[in-house]
Amino acid sequence: MASGRTSPVLLVLFCHVLSIGSSFQPALVLDMAKILLDNYCFPENLVGMQEAIQQAINSGEILKISDRKTLASVLTVGVQSALNDPRLIVSFEPNFVPIMPPTLPSLPMEQLIRLVRNSVKLEVLENNVGYLRIDRIIGEETANKLGPLLRDNVWNKVAQTSSLIFDLRYNTAGELSGVPFIISYFSDPEPLIHIDTVFDRPSNTTKELWTVSSIIGERYGKQKDLIILTSKRTLGAAEAVAYTLKNLKRAIIVGERSAGGSVKVQKIRIEDSGFYITVPVARSVNPITGQSWEVSGGVVPDAIVLAEEAVDHAHEIIEFHREVHSLVKETGELLEVHYAIPEVANKVSRVLLAKWAEGLYRSVVDYESLASQLTADLQETSGDHRLHIFYCDVEPESLHEMPKIPTNEEVDYIIDALFKLEVMPGNVGYLRFDMMADIEVMRAISPQLIKLVWSKLVNTDTMIIDMRYNTGGYSTAIPLFCTYFFDAKPLRHLYTVFDRSTSTMTEVMTLPEIQGERYGTTKDVYILTSHMTGSAAEAFTRTMKDLNRATVIGEPTIGGSLSSGTYQMGKSILYASIPNQVVLSAVTGKVWSVSGVEPHVAVQANEALGKPSGGQ
Structure with a gap:
């Protein structure tokens, strides 16, 4: 939007509040606009807003609402609608006292250990399937401080399992600085991987997040099955973990679409008014997709099921994956025996096995998705669109089809x-x-x-x-x-x-x-x-x-x-x-x-x- 034109924010605000009587200071709206301009993580959406508001105030279009809580609700609806961002919230809290919780690294070691034990659960299930539930993602500094504890009680035990169910269904808090460390446990030391780019509006800085070459504890690596469970409550840093590992094709996401939270939000007082506005002040951009899991998007699972059914479904996928290698191999062998062009058949067979070895069939969750992936790979590698894999619960008639002589x-x-x-x-x-x-x-x-x-x-x-x-x-x-x-x-x-x-x-x-x-x-x-x-x-x-x-x-x-x-x-x-x-x-x-x-x-x-x- 060009400067000088009427802002959508203003139009929506006026649409909601002009019909409500009494008075308030127009400076409140100007102060709120300034906070958004200085702190909102999408400043490009605010171009011309402050000038448009001032223009409307000068023209006599003054918002007049006597009840402050009503005004806060109206302003919230207006700002959210105009910017299509439900994270923006205006509140009237004259007695609000900001409480700054102590940072985790400053806590005594005993409290840190208790916090980790309360937020981390690890089990080794039947068939050496690991189950790791983490309800809070700790930041880099805390992770370094608790390094030996995490190494001995979590990561080294996880590393011995054959496949892992990583439960983030209850993870509603965490620090973004801890995300690279978790991603690193499920990737190789080299090459380093660019996993996120975070833009911070108040400081007007951009920071890239990369995996790290050295971690405390044994890596899980890139080869073994990793299934991440999500729910509609999964929020923030946990969403960043799930979204990144999904788009790196390292993990399968099972469960519900996640909440679509924020990298960072702040509750900022609007001058001395008793009004506050909650503002997302940073945004994430994934280097693979060019998009984010934030706001209304969330992380979309590969297999969508109710959160309470996610563990059982994860076990079914792990069991199915035990067949995938033999089915990929069988596809290549059938081609080598039957496909009309032998040299192409041999090439395709090798490519299929190489793709499996690279983990490119890890994202399949059932026979239907495996058939689709195999078909795409067969046709792309051979250049022959006639090659096709399909699934059928009953044996196809074409296996025994003989022409019937009519009466x-x-x-x-x-x-x-x-x-x-x-x-x-x-x-x-x-x-x-x-x-x-x-x-x-x-x-x-x-x-x-x-x-x-x-x-x-x-x-x-x-x-x-x-x-x-x-x-x-x-x-x-x-x-x-x-x-x-x-x-x-x-x-x-x-x-x-x-x-x-x-x-x-x-x-x-x-x-x-x-x-x-x-x-x-x-x-x-x-x-x-x-x-x-x-x-x-x-x-x-x-x-x-x-x-x-x-x-x-x-x-x-x-x-x-x-x-x-x-x-x-x-x-x-x-x-x-x-x-x-x-x-x-x-x-x-x-x-x-x-x-x-x-x-x-x-x-x-x-x-x-x-x-x-x-x-x-």
């Missing part, structure tokens, strides 16, 4: 459901079908198919084949379908298939004999495509394009695979969909790209049908 009663229904045909003006044939059926099914229904479909189109002068809604099906019928658009002799080489699972190379040719008439090689054929066209429909389209037998019109196809196998990962509910064949062009001898078929005429799919009649 005579079913044939008419199948033809009616799969095929749509029309002879358009100009003797142009239009054929749409949305699934590629298996060759055995096609042979079984061929008499009715020839009679009900093909005989009505074979004598047209031009053929439009609509593949815009065909997402695939069986590839076995591709040679049969292609054969109708070529002469009987010589047989045409359509494409070559390398099957990784059987290590066989097969040349796919047109068929020497078919039922019904051929469409021949002289009449124009147009194939319509969309971004949905995939799998066997895409292979047919690509073959017809490669052999210059059809003009393709529409959108680039999806880039699917001719054949993908579905493989269970161990005994889990995860399954891998892996392209197990590569197709080599009959013209170039090169492997078909997974990027899809580029049309000769690129148009939106919904406009493709209008293009052929216009000519080329």
Whole structure:
């Protein structure tokens, strides 16, 4: 906001208080504005505020409220609404006496020890799972003073556990200077990590917080599971710990969204009035996210559950993590056996294991999140978007799927459901079908198919084949379908298939004999495509394009695979969909790209049908 313009703060204040009678000194608002300008941690939001208030006062818009507590409430609502910051509070407390509690380092050692024992709880649970509850984060000076006690009774015992549940659900107080030490226990000595940047408004200074290379006690390190529990009461420095470790991908957060507190707040008296304003005077900016956990944001858990259920859920995640390494390894092994491009499979398998070793699968909390992470890593590393991991509570039918030969009663229904045909003006044939059926099914229904479909189109002068809604099906019928658009002799080489699972190379040719008439090689054929066209429909389209037998019109196809196998990962509910064949062009001898078929005429799919009649 530019200086001289009416401030949102002022407008909101006036909106709330102009209707209330009696009087007070306008200096109160000016003094409050000065405190905000000198101390509020977002000074950029206050530009022009003081000038706007003075301008309004000079113009006679004087706030008149007789009851001081009412005035404090109205000012609170106005300031909070204008700055969208619920931490700003105005109060009227004429008898308030500030009490400065003694700093922790100044307390006698006996009191410090008692405080730590009351705020820290440590247990070693079944399967060597550590449980550490800390209800107050002590600052750097206190931590140094209590170093041997913390080392012997907390950190060295924690370090011996196999995984750790770090409970911050009841942590509502603490000092920010203690955050780097806690983060350091869960990271390596080198390199040092920039974990926070804190801007202090009263001193107008910025301080960076980094991990430390030397700590008292044994580090927990970066490899073992760390699960942090939070609640809606988790506040301040504890939020900084949870937010930092989450965004370093070092910890999983389980529980409720945290309170969204402040790095530092001060209660400041407004001159001699008896009014006070509580102001956040410092703000935190995380170097990874560029954002903060403060105000309304809080720390959002990876697994959101009620606070009272967080411990049980943490145990479930730890148990699940025992499977993750074997599932990541199994994914790589399935690729090495089945994926159509062996050198890519070997590379991806190595990358997956390296990512696991680096702890990059630590953030997964269940089968669904693991499937999502594995899919993203497979596709990114291989460049093949067809690789996919999914979870399924029941065994997918595709594991045992065999084409079903229809009965005579079913044939008419199948033809009616799969095929749509029309002879358009100009003797142009239009054929749409949305699934590629298996060759055995096609042979079984061929008499009715020839009679009900093909005989009505074979004598047209031009053929439009609509593949815009065909997402695939069986590839076995591709040679049969292609054969109708070529002469009987010589047989045409359509494409070559390398099957990784059987290590066989097969040349796919047109068929020497078919039922019904051929469409021949002289009449124009147009194939319509969309971004949905995939799998066997895409292979047919690509073959017809490669052999210059059809003009393709529409959108680039999806880039699917001719054949993908579905493989269970161990005994889990995860399954891998892996392209197990590569197709080599009959013209170039090169492997078909997974990027899809580029049309000769690129148009939106919904406009493709209008293009052929216009000519080329």
